[in-house]
Amino acid sequence: MKSIWLGLTIGFLGIGCQQLKAQDFQFSQYYAAPLYLNPAFTGTGKMHRFTANGRMQWPHLPKAYRTIAVSYDYNLEKLSSGFGLLLTKDAAGSGDLGNTNVGFLYSYKTSINDQLVISAGTHFAYNFAGLNRNGLTLGDQLASDRDVSFDTELTNVQNIQYFDFSTGVLVYSKMFWGGVAFHHITEPNMSLVGDSNPLDMKISVHAGIRIPLYRGPKEFDNISSIAPSFIYKQQGEFNQLDIGINWHYDPISAGIWYRGVPFGKSEQSDLYDRDALVFMFGFKFPEFEAGYSYDFTISELGGSSGGAHEISIVYDFVAKIKQKRKERFLPCPTF
Incomplete structure (x- = not known):
């Protein structure tokens, strides 16, 4: 490969092997990033909800894969609707190869009965993807001690922009939630060099239940x-x-998770399986919760990657004007 591909490979290694196949980043504390998980979660909070998530993956590699997500959503009960905004950004490597995504979300809710609510949501987004050429150091720069590369392959790398669309459905009660989401329905082209590299549609199925141990x-x-x-x-x-599973004893939360490839062996080798044990610790209050998690890699990549560190913050509150009104819909349970 020519030197430009060496630079891109360094960036891809920082991003993680999934990105070589144009796949999404992920959060271990997915339940603390509800709008990213499923647009049907929009407006399922008490009234106003702010969330922030940050993740550093494989920190032992140079310029590790960094991901942030910030969102706000509003539960407008009189229209049975939820409205939200979601900003995500990921970058890795010396060239900060990555994506910035800005999206608007909408959901509509209806009660199946007094105990069960169904919500359907959509996510319209605009994405910016590209590479910071100024951050790359290529072979011809090292050979001639120059600050600028004259590699002709570099001109083939272009920043891109595209629209994206996702949708999802969620059913929940005071103690249970379950849903399915379809992301990247339009399968936009992710290639930075003019060829075809579509972002495959992602389908996710998710569910959880909160079981009281002591009231x-x-x-x-x-x-x-x-x-x-x-x-x-x-x-x-x-x-x-x-x-x-997460365990909560007011106000402390702790949890342990397993991540792996459930059906068959990954065709891309064990390095791509990204099997991990996830350990979480946090605090949960009526309107505020914060969590920290660490991914302990158990695949062949082992401890050389440094695992992954992740933090989450959720602020879910009700404006005073609403306290005198009876809620039309149940709030989605938190985990």
Whole structure:
């Protein structure tokens, strides 16, 4: 390969092998990134909800894969609707190869009965993808001690922009949620060099349940509970299952998760399986929760990658004007 592909490969290694197949980044604390998980979660909070998620993957590699997501959504009960905004950004390598995505989300909710709500949501997004050429150091620069590369292959690398569309459905009660989401329905072309590299549609199935272990003096005052949940994702030839459990004892939360390829062996080799054990610790209050998790790699890549560090913050609150009104819909349970 020519020197430009060496530079791109360095960036891809920082991003993680999934990106070689134009696949999505992920959060281990997926339940703390509800709008990214499924657009049907839009407006399922109490009223106003802010979330922030940050992830550093494989930190032992130079310029590790960094991901952030910030969102806000609003539960407009009188229209049975939810509105949201979601910003995500990922980058890796010396060239900061990555994507910036800005999206608007909408959902509509209806009650099946007094205990069950169904929500359908959509996500319209605009994406910017590209490479920071100024951050690359290529072979001809090293050979001639120049600050600028004259490699002709570099001119073939172009930043791109495209529209994206996703949709999903969610069913939930006070203690349970389950849904399915379809991301990248239009399968946009991700290639930076003018050829074809479509972003395969991602299908995810996810569910969870909160089980009280000890109730306080009030009816819904759950002092202690456990919350098992899972997410299964399939994108192109790639599939993955995350399954685990969180334990909560007011206000402390802790959890353990397993991530792996559930059906057969990954065709791309063990390096791509990205099997990991995820350990989570956090605090949960009525309107605010924060969590930290660490991915301990158990595939052939082992400890040389440094695993992954992740933090999440959720602020879910009700404006005072709403406290005197009866809620039309149940809030989605938190985990």
